[in-house]
Amino acid sequence: MTLKSSSPIASKALLVLGILLIAISLRSPITGVGPLLDAISNELHLSATQAGMLTTLPLLVFAFFSPVASKIGTKRGLEQALMLALLFIVAGLLVRSAGNALGLYLGTTVIAAGIAIANVLLPSLVKRDFPTHIAMVTSIYVLMMGAGSAISAGLAIPLSDLASQFSVSFIPSWAFSLGCLLLFPIIAILLWLPQMSHHSVPTKDTEQVDSHSYLWREASAWHITLFLALNSFLMYIFISWLPTILVDNGYSHHQAGVVHGVLQLFTAVPALVLIPFMSKLKDKRLLSFSLTFMAFIAIIGLIVMPHMAMLWAVLFGFGAGGGFIVALTLISLRTSTAKQAAALSGMAQFSGYLVAATGPMIMGELHEQTASWQLPLMICAICSLVWGGFAWLAAKDEMVSETNCLTACPAQFDNK
Template structure:
């Protein structure tokens, strides 16, 4: 029996709501750490390099679990795999908030594993369930990622103040602040539950096609991967260290937290602007290059005129957020099937986050060695120039063709 039109609309709307709620949980657990780094370092006696690991560990988890995610999605279905990702995030958030150094690092790894699954599988879900609205859907869930990260960054210090006012002593105030983020995956889990009942099987092509290993030998796949990698490298450096950079330049912790939150918010702003016209923009090279240029200007502004940090945070956030939207959209737009999209997503995020994982540690180590943020920011500016070059290569308007044996398998499947 076929569903009526209102029922199909309600089902699609609930699926969309679930996707957006998952998106809120994908960056907020990481961005909530930045404003609290100084307090965490003081409480647990961490070095700058160890503190940088709090942002690096989830990125390493992204790299390790990204290739596994597409296999789990094929075996048990996208919906169940996404539910597992939410459960990992929830368990990691609870563990991270226990207050000890070991729990902090272990919980961070578990969070990273959960985020990795959703990062890889959401583009495949877009390809399967919203094939005609890929760019719109990608922009919408990136918008929610930005909104969630802005809330977690902006509320981090106020939540520690609340813990002090309530005289909470069972766990440190920073742990109370981090623990408050469990509300995001909890709500997402409740809304996502019906999807497990309605759709448990992977898409047909996901079940029948092989691993698409040829993508590792494809130049276009590498261009998209490096475009995403350099975007992530720069983004997670600023997520991790911007509040500390600002405090060292004369801002107080509250001001630094607000500016950090504004940066996160402006990573979401491009989604509002790109939603109406991105799907109509056939050649995305000028758009992607413009976004990388904005991020470069933001980095140079912070290096040369740090007192105008609010402006530079807006520019960098807009450029990095817009670049991330374009990178995710390209994974879906330049592939021919949901499985090819999931495999490219796994490849891009495995290598991308592996590179990104080095960023916070490199910045922390360079700062410790030089007692200045000048050299680390110069390194970021050089990386932004490379990112601009790859933006022109990755955003070409052409599909990544499958290898010959994959193409034959697809034809045989269509004829049978």
């Protein structure tokens, strides 16, 4: 009898553990590239634009796979779809670690496809299985995403040095460093296996499920989408170029890697701070705007006082990480069902990552043309102010629904 009563608790604990291990694998394969970008570029003779594509390419894949991910989750069930995502990430990491240009870009594409599926479906899983603890579970898994990012960024150079120290010759040292990231998704697969025995089975009406196409005409849905878009736009610029910006300002590669790791770590810290009161805070507008303003101060600080980069990394990481948590939480809180949450998540991540994909490449090209980071950083500062405006709009306390469609407005006037 005791065993039966404790079984649901153990099952939930195992589910949470599986979610956390999946979360670790959702950013670390991308953030581990930044500190190694110079080494990769030098060995493979990549231009700044081509190097920027290593971060731009995943974002394009995120964008185009996001709508597909929602359909995979509906047809195969969330558990099977998330296992497929992990298998994609493992396969992509193996291909990327081959150490050549073809493997680098092809592997990155496959990794990004796996991440896109999990990115879209995790909010839906949280909505379904933890409807009364959405903010808490979301904050915890974003915390793990940040922790994975910090580990991969902080260990990228030391692992590369370790490969050189032990004379690893079958692949380049940077490829060895990136290959070590296989550990995260492999452990996640092992922990997710128990979920496969009781996966959600598609119902007979799966093919007739409402696509929620009205979301594309709904103002609140667009506010959340653009809030996430500008958050991702700025975040991935810094993930790609912060180590290079710091090296150009006199930091060593090791120092730049450490600062980059600190930024990644502090994207996770808001989860610890926001967990206690996120679900109780009905009006999230001031919180959302404050997070964007922190990022603005950090960018200005990096322009004016680059010698204090550690402080600016802490501020930017906290602001961007907190904004990401709020955006994911709003997707769940502002929707009525798990299917609607998955549809809004797909819309927000398709549009958001499409916008974000332009960031690393544009900033890399601007830097190449001006031989300075001043103009790219000033553009980032302006974008952070616009981001603050959409943060305020997105955080309004209103549900996303078909009755709020933009196309409904003309009809209202006609009725008059």
